[in-house]
Amino acid sequence: MLRLTEIKLPLHHQDEMAELKAIILAKLAITEGDLHHFTVFKRGIDARKKSDIQLIYTLDLDVANEQQLLQQFAKDPHVSPSPDTRYKFVAQAPATLTERPVVVGLGPCGLFAGLLLAQMGFKPIILERGKAVRERTKDTFGFWRGQELNTESNVQYGEGGAGTFSDGKLYSQIKDPKHYGRKVLTEFVTAGAPEEIMYVSKPHIGTFKLVSMVEKMRANIIALGGEIRFSSRVDHIHIEDKQLTGITLNNGERLNCRHLVLAVGHSARDTFQMLYDAGVYIEAKPFSVGFRIEHEQSMIDSCRWGPNAGNPILGAADYKLVHHCKNGRTVYSFCMCPGGTVVAAASETGGVVTNGMSQYSRHERNANSAIVVGIHPEQDYPGHPLAGIELQRKLEQAAFHLGGADYHAPAQLIGDFLKGSSSADLGAVQPSYTPGIKLTDLSALLPDYATAAIREAIPAFEKQIRGFAKADGLLTAVETRTSSPICIKRGADLQSLNVKGLYPAGEGAGYAGGILSAAIDGIRVAEALALQMLQQP
Known part of the structure; x- marks a missing residue:
């Protein structure tokens, strides 16, 4: 070729x-x-x-x-042999193998770790603290309609992971010399994703398509001998002589295992605490906090595509923005959702968290993205490795009370935020967040350095996208779950630095950021685990 x-x-x-x-x-x-x-x-x-x-x-x-x-x-330089992008399995479990690996978490990372292990014949046991994807969808949409928050079944917890309620973006900037990304996309197409994701430059799927795809992939794992257990939270990890020996589930069951993929996602705060208490080596890592910003999608389309706005090949336009501030901070757009909505992403009672979501069509009226400020453990939350979690929680609880203590999100017009005055009335941009918003003053919600940085960045972004600093654009608070605030350190063999048999993986462990990179990390970890189980180099 x-x-x-x-x-x-x-x-x-x-x-x-x-x-x-x-x-x-x-x-x-x-x-x-x-x-x-x-x-x-x-x-x-x-x-x-x-x-x-x-x-x-x-x-x-x-x-x-x-x-x-x-x-x-x-x-x-534009003519070369085509690289071989076909996936090749690194191992195959013998029929005599009696041990079964365990995968904790059924987001993109755990899903692909489990799928790969099943395809290699290892018959994994996959544990998910939340519910199956359709039950989880009912709970999540119910919360958005004003019902009670289910702390074990929401945007963060349940089959499909946090990526299920997102734009379904399937692109990443990570290096992928072994073409694992093609394996991920191929499996998604097999499960029902549009074939265009194999070739468009920024593929996406959207929530409704992801739901049915996840179900088909689950069925495939089960058909290959895997086992999936929902409502199964890991409450304790057993370690003897630095070797993983088992886990205890929330129902009190002890499950013996010596090989476990930990793919719990970036919001499993109680799990992080449990691991830390058990002695697993964890470090704090940088993450970012800020707001969701909404504009009319037609404005973004016009700025990006000019007279070609509306062309079906181009679709709804996106953007990616970065500004380096005078106070040394960096502000950037994150998880941009063209033609989407701002969603309630809380997983703990008494906290408000925002995220963004789009359907495949991207036909909603507004564009939204996170506008966030990078923060660093040594500078902003030194000391305890889990201190970043407490900073996130503090901001989420403050947003909850500022929004009226009923899961309405505090919000402010861009113009008022830049001037430092409270908002009283909406402009042209109608909020998409449900259960609803409360107009207020967001100035004191974030740390002073973050507020100052965002106030400097928004006018700077106006130079790249005309109308970005438009006075009646909307900011909704608070965005805290950009990435995991911790890193569960692992070695070259992808095992925990101090617990043999424990494979930290994906976004929660600090090794991915988004659906595609998390899925790729799941493949890498599954390969390493399989080879180690067979004691191959």
Whole structure:
């Protein structure tokens, strides 16, 4: 196979595949008979000139005289052999193997760790403290409609993990030399995701599609001999001579195991405390806090796409913004959700947490993202490794009371926030957060350095997206769950530094940030665990 990169088509083309074929034949100077087949590996967008947006392709070709063409174009950086991106299993469990590995958590990391172990024949036992995805969805939507918060079944806890109630973004900036990302996308397509996620530059799925996909992947794991237990929280971990020997569940059951993937997500605060008390080595790590910001999606589309706004290929526009402040802080946009909603993401009583979510269509009126400030343990919460958790909790509880102590979120117009005055009336941007918002003054909610940094950053972002600092845009508080505030340190073998058999993994352990990177980490950890169980190097 031959790979061509940087192949361009104008946004307004007539027949995509026919025009790409003509470009291939012309570039390689071959006949139609020499081109047996080609596929689109990746399609990106170059929108630097809004009046002339280009589509940028990476193509894989099956051609005659492949080696001759490679020699002919040896100096062309855009012609090369296609890499082999097929996934290859590193191990296969023998029929005589009696031990079963345990996976804790059924978010993207635990889901893929469990799937890989099942596909390799290890028949994993997967524990999830929350409920199955459809029951969990009922609890979550019920909370958004004003019902009681279920602290074991919500945006954070349950089958599918926090990513189920998100934009379903499937892109990452991590290095992936073994093409694990292709394995993840392939499994998602097999489970019902749109095939376009295999080639568009910023693929996403959306909540409703994710629900059915997760169910199909669960069924696959069970069909391969895996076992999945819901409402099964790990309350204690047993360690003897620095070796994991078992766990105790919330129903009092002792489950013996010597190999466990810990994929609990970034909000499992009670689990982090339990691990720390048991002596597992944990360090504090940086994370970020701030607000959700909402604008009308039409404004973002116009700024990003110009006269091409509304084109179905482009869809709803996103953005990524960073500003380095005078006080040494960095403010950046995070988890941008085009055509989405701000959602209630609390997992503890007496706290308000915001997040963002989109459906596959991204057709809601507003765009939203987190506008957050980076904070650091040595500077902002020194001392105890779990101090970052307490900082998060303090901010969430303050937001709860500022919002009226009924899970309404405190909110403020952008213009009023920049001036330091309380908001009384909404403007053009209507809030999407449910159960609802309470207009107030957010100035004192965050630490002073964070408030000052965001006030400096929003006008700076206006220079990149006209209207970003528009006075009637909306800020909703508080965003605290950007990433895990801890790191459960592991060695080169991916096991805990001081507990053999314990494999910290994914976002909660500090090794991922988002669906794709968490799933990839689950694959890496599953491979390491499988090889260790078989005592292979």
